[in-house]
Amino acid sequence: MKILIVPVILSLLAGCVTAPKGPQIDTTYNAKGQSSRARFLVLHYTVADKPASIKILTEQQVSAHYLLTDDPQPIIYRLVDETRSAYHAGVSSWKQYTQLNNSSIGIEIVNAGWKDTPQGRVYAPFPQAQMDALMVLVKDIVQRNGIAPENVLGHSDIAPLRKQDPGPLFPWARLAQEGLVLWPDANRVAVIRPIFDATLPDVAWFQRKLATHGYGIAQTGLLDNQTRTVLSAFQMKYRPRDIAGVPDAETATLLEVLTTPANAPLPVVLPPVITSPVPALPPAAAPAPVVPETAPAPAAPVPLPTPAMPAPVPTPVTPPVPSTP
Known part of the structure; x- marks a missing residue:
């Protein structure tokens, strides 16, 4: 009888030792807000x-x-x-x-x-x-x-x-x-690239755009070492063939597109304005000399010929574009 009781006691003790620790967690529910x-x-x-x-x-x-x-x-x-x-x-x-x-x-x-x-x-x-x-x-x-x-x-x-x-x-x-x-949209890049080819923004503009994109950069307004380093990091990702950290038109274009929401308008590139040349006028006549009161009266002035106005330039007619098959 004692031989049978001992294993039972040992098994009970083992059960106590292997009992799960910590609180019992019920996972029935799962929160939506996560x-x-x-x-x-x-x-x-x-x-x-x-x-x-x-x-x-x-x-x-x-x-x-x-x-x-x-x-x-x-x-x-x-x-x-x-x-x-x-x-x-x-x-x-x-x-x-x-x-x-x-x-x-x-x-x-x-x-x-x-x-x-x-x-x-x-x-x-x-x-x-x-x-x-x-x-x-x-x-x-x-x-x-x-x-x-x-x-x-x-x-x-x-x-x-x-x-x-x-x-x-x-x-x-x-x-x-x-x-x-x-990634910058290639079509939007092509649309606004002429703006930055014509006029490159100052360093403060680049710093603001880099910060808007996400980089941690101090707004110093100077082309300092930190600005060149952050520009290089941006170029490594989006323009890796040239990572010198120099602010240029291509980098400005990429920054503008990446920091402009896809549904927002980009800056408008206006076509160059072509004006007709203005005809040159003849030089003005030299002023008449001052004549003393005792001098004889000068001869009557000879009227100058009036310059002829140029003939109007006919407006060119654009030939019709043939339809594409």
Whole structure:
């Protein structure tokens, strides 16, 4: 009898030990008023190879939600659950938001970054297979979290004075073709480009537009180092063939289109006004000399001929345009 009682007691004690801890949660109801913690998706490159990238992102304070390798068959590692913050953004801002670690998902892409050479700074390319895998990952993340295209950003967007990643070789245009990032409409760009070719805005205008777009930039009115750096970050994304950070007509046009709502009118480009040439008049006659009162009266003046007015120029008749078949 004692032999039978002992196992029973032990089983009861075991049940007590394995009893669930914490409060009992009933998940019957789900609130309508909620959204994803993630408002932004931020893309980075690691400036390291695969083993070093894994070591840095798992053993040091810096981290990311995902790591995308550069293997022939790329691997996507999830390092931090999307419900938790990863430490990838650092001191950062976009529009009215700051410290974006808490409101973003970060993807680190294995890439060597850049190196300085006698010919200038050289950036490492991104393999095609790696970018194919990235497109699938980005689509999945933005769809599940409801992240808007204007909030799919590079590290150089949210921290332009500190970071250059993912650099000018990153295929932002391909993400735009997939509808994943904000991109200037080519037709609207063509319409207003002549305005900025004719007159380039001052530096204060560029600073205001960059801030409206989302960058953190001080409004100094000067072409200082921070302004050139932020301009370069913008150009890396939208005009990567020239990232010198110089305010030019193309950059102004892109900024104007990106900061003007799609349903709002753009500045109007007026055609040049062509006027008929004015006929030259004959030179005025020299004033008559002052004659003393005792001098004999001058001869009667000879009337000058009146210049003939030019004949009216007939209005050219535009020939009819043949209809297109």
